[in-house]
Amino acid sequence: MKQRIGDLLTQALLLAKDELNISSPPPIRLEVPSLDVYGDFSSNIAISLSERLKKPPLEIAKIIIDHLPPTDLIARIEIAGPGFINIFLKPSAWQEALREVLNLKDRYGSSSGNGKKVLIEFVSANPTGPLHVGHGRGAAVGDTLANILSFCGYEVKREYYINDVGKQMETLGRSVYLRYLELLGRDIEFPQECYQGEYIKELASDILKNSGDKYLHEPEDKVIEYFSSLAAEKILDEIKINLEDFGVFFDCWFSEKTLAKEVRNIIDWLKKRGLTYVKDGATWFATSRFGDEKDRVLIRANGTVTYFASDIAYHHKKIERGFDLLVNIWGADHHGYLPRIRAALMAMGYDLERFKVLLTQLVHLKRKGKPIAMSTRAGKFVTLKEVLKEVGRDAARFMFLTRSIDSHLDFDLELAKEKTMENPVFYVQYAHARICSIEKVATKKGISFPNLEAIDLSPLNLPEEIKLIKLLAQFKEVVKEAAQFFEPHRLSFYLTSLAGEFHKYYNKYRILGEEREITQARFALSQGVKVVIKNGLRLLGVSAPKEM
RNA sequence: GCGCCCGUAGCUCAGCGGAUAGAGCAACGGACUUCUAAUCCGUAGGUCGCAGGUUCAAAUCCUGCCGGGCGCGCCA
Numbered sequence: 001m002k003q004r005i006g007d008l009l010t011q012a013l014l015l016a017k018d019e020l021n022i023s024s025p026p027p028i029r030l031e032v033p034s035l036d037v038y039g040d041f042s043s044n045i046a047i048s049l050s051e052r053l054k055k056p057p058l059e060i061a062k063i064i065i066d067h068l069p070p071t072d073l074i075a076r077i078e079i080a081g082p083g084f085i086n087i088f089l090k091p092s093a094w095q096e097a098l099r100e101v102l103n104l105k106d107r108y109g110s111s112s113g114n115g116k117k118v119l120i121e122f123v124s125a126n127p128t129g130p131l132h133v134g135h136g137r138g139a140a141v142g143d144t145l146a147n148i149l150s151f152c153g154y155e156v157k158r159e160y161y162i163n164d165v166g167k168q169m170e171t172l173g174r175s176v177y178l179r180y181l182e183l184l185g186r187d188i189e190f191p192q193e194c195y196q197g198e199y200i201k202e203l204a205s206d207i208l209k210n211s212g213d214k215y216l217h218e219p220e221d222k223v224i225e226y227f228s229s230l231a232a233e234k235i236l237d238e239i240k241i242n243l244e245d246f247g248v249f250f251d252c253w254f255s256e257k258t259l260a261k262e263v264r265n266i267i268d269w270l271k272k273r274g275l276t277y278v279k280d281g282a283t284w285f286a287t288s289r290f291g292d293e294k295d296r297v298l299i300r301a302n303g304t305v306t307y308f309a310s311d312i313a314y315h316h317k318k319i320e321r322g323f324d325l326l327v328n329i330w331g332a333d334h335h336g337y338l339p340r341i342r343a344a345l346m347a348m349g350y351d352l353e354r355f356k357v358l359l360t361q362l363v364h365l366k367r368k369g370k371p372i373a374m375s376t377r378a379g380k381f382v383t384l385k386e387v388l389k390e391v392g393r394d395a396a397r398f399m400f401l402t403r404s405i406d407s408h409l410d411f412d413l414e415l416a417k418e419k420t421m422e423n424p425v426f427y428v429q430y431a432h433a434r435i436c437s438i439e440k441v442a443t444k445k446g447i448s449f450p451n452l453e454a455i456d457l458s459p460l461n462l463p464e465e466i467k468l469i470k471l472l473a474q475f476k477e478v479v480k481e482a483a484q485f486f487e488p489h490r491l492s493f494y495l496t497s498l499a500g501e502f503h504k505y506y507n508k509y510r511i512l513g514e515e516r517e518i519t520q521a522r523f524a525l526s527q528g529v530k531v532v533i534k535n536g537l538r539l540l541g542v543s544a545p546k547e548m
Numbered sequence: 549g550c551g552c553c554c555g556u557a558g559c560u561c562a563g564c565g566g567a568u569a570g571a572g573c574a575a576c577g578g579a580c581u582u583c584u585a586a587u588c589c590g591u592a593g594g595u596c597g598c599a600g601g602u603u604c605a606a607a608u609c610c611u612g613c614c615g616g617g618c619g620c621g622c623c624a
Binding site: 031033034035038042044047050051057080081082083084126128163166167168171280281282283284293294296297298299300301302304306307308311331332333334335336337338339359361362369402403404406407408410412415419420422424426427429430431433434435437438439440441442445489490493496497500503504506507508510511512513526547548 | 550551552553554559560561562563565566567568569570571572573579582583584585586587588589604605616617618619620621622623624
C-alpha cells in the first residue's frame with residue numbers, strides 16, 4: 001500500500017514537473033505518522049523541495065496535490081504543519097490490503113527476485129566447552145536473520161566455523177589428561193590456564209571407564225593429542241545437540257583443520273605481494289597499511305600458524321565459494337579483531353561493502369533482578385542448555401530477539417518464565433491461540449464460513465479494524481527493513497504491537513455472534529492477523545501454538 | 549591512553565532527521581454468567597547524560613566533555 005501511494009506521488013511530481021521546474025522527480029519518502037490526525041501516510045517532499053525550488057513548502061504541496069492522478073485509494077489529502085502532505089485512505093483501500101494478506105497466506109511478507117547468495121557465519125564457539133548464554137544470543141540472532149533474508153529472496157547458507165586448531169586444543173587435551181591422572185589417584189595441581197569446568201572431569205571419567213589406565217603408560221604428548229581430539233569431538237557433538245534443541249541448524253560445519261594447505265598458500269600469496277616481513281623470528285602481515293592500528297603475526301617464532309592466518313584463508317575460501325554477501329556474527333568482545341580481518345580482505349582486493357560484521361553485546365544473566373555471578377575461569381557459568389531447560393526454546397529465543405544487538409541484554413531467568421510482558425513471547429503466542437480458539441468455537445457452534453476469498457470485507461470500517469489492517473500491511477516493510485539493516489529485533493517489536501492491537505480489538509468487539517456479514521468479515525480479519533503472527537513467529541523460530 | 553558499544557519514565561527497553569517522545573514491568577483504580585482474564589480499560593510518571601554546532605525541523609547528524617560496559621597477545 002505504501003508503495004502504491006508512493007508511486008502516485010511520484011506520478012504527480014512527474015506531471016507537475018514543468019510547473020515546479022524540476023527535471024526528474026526526487027525519491028518519495030513516505031512515513032506512517034505517529035498520530036492518526038496526520039493521516040495514514042505522510043510525506044515531507046514539499047518541505048524538502050522547498051529550498052531547492054525557492055518556493056514555500058505549502059505552495060509546492062498544493063501543486064503536487066493538484067497533479068495527483070485520479071485514484072480510488074485516497075479519501076482526502078491535507079496539507080499540515082510546515083508543509084506535510086497527509087494522506088487519508090478510504091477503508092476500501094485497507095480492505096484490499098487485507099485481501100492480499102489472506103490470498104498470500106504463508107507467503108505474505110516474502111519477496112523474491114533478489115537471488116543474492118549470502119553466507120551467515122555465526123556461533124562458531126570453540127569446541128573447548130559447552131555453549132553459554134552469550135552464544136545463545138548469537139545463535140538466535142544469526143538464525144533469525146538467516147530466516148529473514150531467505151524470506152526476502154536471498155539464497156542463504158548458515159555456517160559454523162570450528163576452531164579445532166591451536167594452543168587451546170592442546171590445553172583442552174592437557175586439561176582432560178590431568179583430570180584423568182587425578183582420577184587414577186595421582187596428586188595433581190590443576191593449573192589455572194586449564195579448563196576448569198566439570199565437563200572436563202566427565203570427559204576424563206568417560207575415558208577411564210572405557211580404557212582404564214592404559215594411557216598411563218604411553219608418551220604424554222601422544223596421549224594429550226589424542227585426548228584433545230576426542231574431547232573436541234565430544235564437545236562439538238554436545239554443541240550440535242544444544243543448537244538443534246534451540247532450533248538452529250547449520251548447512252555447513254567448517255573445520256579449521258581442513259584449511260592447512262590454504263593457509264600456507266595465502267601466506268605465500270601475501271609474501272609475494274610484499275605485504276609480509278620477518279621480525280623477532282615471526283612472520284608479520286602489514287595490516288597497518290590497510291587501516292589496522294598495528295601489524296599482526298601470521299607465523300609465530302615457533303613455526304606455528306596463528307588463528308588470524310587461518311581466518312584469512314577461511315575468508316579467502318568464503319569469497320571463492322561465490323557468495324555475494326558475507327555476514328559474520330561475533331560477540332562484541334571480538335570487535336578489536338575487526339580491523340585486521342578487514343585489512344586482510346582489503347589486501348585480497350575484496351569489496352568491504354560485501355562484508356558485514358554484526359557484533360552482539362554481552363548478555364548478563366539474572367535471577368529475580370539479581371545478577372548471577374559467572375566466571376569462565378572457574379568454570380562456573382550457566383550454559384545455554386540449562387537456560388533452555390529452564391525457560392524453554394520459545395521464551396529464550398524471543399528474549400534474545402527483543403533487544404537491538406547493540407544493547408546489553410539482561411536475561412532474567414525468572415522473568416523469562418513468568419507470563420508477563422517482560423517477555424512478550426506468550427503475549428504474541430496467546431493472540432495466535434485466541435484466534436485458533438475462535439475457529440474452534442465457531443465449529444462447535446455450527447457457524448460455518450465460506451472460503452476467505454468469498455468473504456465481503458467491506459463491513460470492516462471501525463477505527464480499530466482499520467488500525468489492525470494497517471499494521472498487517474506494515475508487516476512487509478518491517479520484514480524488509482529487518483533484512484536491510486540486519487535487525488531482527490524489529491520483527492519482535494512489530495509482533496508485540498500487532499498482538500496488542502488484536503487483544504484490544506478482541507476485548508472490545510465480538511467476532512462471532514454478530515450479524516452474518518459482520519461476523520464473516522471480522523473472522524476474515526482475525527485470520528489475517530493469524531497469518532501474519534504465524535509468519536512472523538516462524539521467522540523468529542518461535543512456535544505458534546493453537547492453544548495455551 | 550587508544551578503539552567500539554551504551555546512556556530515553558523508578559526498572560527493562562523501543563524510537564535514530566519530522567509535527568504533542570512510546571511500550572512493558574513496578575504503583576494506584578476498574579472489567580470475566582458473553583469467542584481462553586497468559587487479556588483489556590483508566591490514572592500517574594520524561595529539561596531523551598551534559599554543553600556547543602548543523603538544519604525550516606535534532607532523542608535522532610557533527611564536535612567536545614561526563615558516566616557505564618567491552619576490547620587493545622607470537623590466545624581464539
